Amino acid sequence: MNSEFSTTFWFKLYGLVQADADFYNQSVQSDITREEILSRIEDVVVEIVYQISNETPPFVQYRNRQNWGNVNYDPIVGLKMHEEPTFTTVSFGHGSSVTKFGLTLKLLSMIYKLLQSGQVATKRDLYYEEPNLFSSQTVVDQIVDDISCMLNVPRRWLNVVATSKGLVAGNLSFLDPDGQLVDCSLSQSGVVIPVLVDNIHNIKTKNAKFILVVEKDATFQRLIDQDFLASMPCIMVTAKGVPDVNTRIMIRKIWDHLQIPVLGLMDPDPHGIEIMCVYRFGSLSQSHDVESLALPFMKWIGVFPSDITRLRLPEDVTLPLNEKDKSKCQDILTRPYIAYHT
Structure with a gap:
């Protein structure tokens, strides 16, 4: 990310890192018969x-x-x-x-x-x-x-x-819509989130301290392969890119029941930041269903655009922003949640 955009972009996004879960209520939307x-x-x-x-x-x-x-x-x-x-x-x-x-x-x-x-x-x-x-x-x-x-x-x-594409792994168990016990800690590659995710119940954990939302499936699988979950008691979720509705509902349901922090691990590029914003603030196209989809208590832990400079990453492992990337940055900066947090 070149310096012209990275400084301004990161400064305006800095407020999006912070989130206090105690500030937020559980879903307020009442069921309609x-x-x-x-x-x-x-x-x-x-x-x-x-x-x-x-x-x-x-x-x-x-x-x-x-x-x-x-x-x-x-x-x-x-x-x-x-x-x-x-x-x-x-x-x-x-x-x-x-x-x-x-x-x-x-x-x-x-x-x-x-x-x-x-x-x-x-x-x-x-x-x-x-x-x-x-x-x-x-x-x-x-x-x-x-x-x-x-x-x-x-x-x-x-x-x-819609067919689910998200996966969940780690210290979590629940009863699926058919009443079958699902223990996510037993899976070697993650459990597919149920299609009828609204109908899961009896959500429990033994010792998970937080929910880690991972942008990419490749990163999700690598963390599992490296025994991250064995050393870090948590629940890990991925939607394999842009989050689908079922994955967002699943995270929201876990938080509603367990009230543990939700952390987001995203790429430091416009696409990764866009994904983080969809998780945390909801999407424009689904704003009529924001109460059950948005995760306003989610905290972005990185990777941040500023980490490219802070960690002195060599140029050969980064890519410059193209015109489409810059356009995405400008679009994100005009959104109402940016104005609120800057």
């Missing part, structure tokens, strides 16, 4: 019927999940949607969104059936029910998250889940 979610879907359909009966092109609206102006930073919970955000409109009367309008109604009907029957499906399952209709998995993923935002409930409460 299945009947209430079904009712919200029915309200959407009734409104569409009303629009058609009044000879108005039907449309649906939800809070814009891509606009940083729609969120503010609450130090207790992370990134939260404004009470009066701007909205995205998907209309049957607009050529640019008519296809998305139809797909939204199709997925709403599929979700309604899942909730009625009590069944659970992955986003992949939904795609393969109508692969020619949806054209790509990305389309399904985006619209399902839009529906989650529109109904103001976490996606998993719609009985739609």
Whole structure:
């Protein structure tokens, strides 16, 4: 990281290192019943019927999940949607969104059936029910998250889940959704986080002193291979890069039950810093579910950009920032949590 960016960037990020777990409450979001979610879907359909009966092109609206102006930073919970955000409109009367309008109604009907029957499906399952209709998995993923935002409930409460990619290892045991005991200390490469992570319970540890969140799977596996967990009583978690929802929920559940420090080990580059920010503050696209996803008590322990200079790393083991990296730095510096901490 060249000197032009490293000094300013690290100075403004310094406040992000600090975190006092005693300051934060446990998740405050109350469960919403299945009947209430079904009712919200029915309200959407009734409104569409009303629009058609009044000879108005039907449309649906939800809070814009891509606009940083729609969120503010609450130090207790992370990134939260404004009470009066701007909205995205998907209309049957607009050529640019008519296809998305139809797909939204199709997925709403599929979700309604899942909730009625009590069944659970992955986003992949939904795609393969109508692969020619949806054209790509990305389309399904985006619209399902839009529906989650529109109904103001976490996606998993719609009985739609995603395949987990995260791993957990160390001094931790829990009962999985099937009631089976899982002892993470017995695994040689980490236990895959359950898909129905909300349904794990009886979370226990014998002597773990902290949770270590590791950015990369390669680092996670190397620490296991070098017997790090044998000498350091802790729980280690990785999402293998950008954190998925299930990994973030898992960390949050462990902290809620054990109340031990959460430490983040990330690379000192824009990508690693972005990942740390997603863990700690939440993501823009999931700001409607911040209470169960963000980890505002997480402490970043490095590696810091300043360590490159402090440790006098040779130039041949570092890479200069390219224009994309610099753009990412500038983008991070404009976010609301940076202004709060500097």
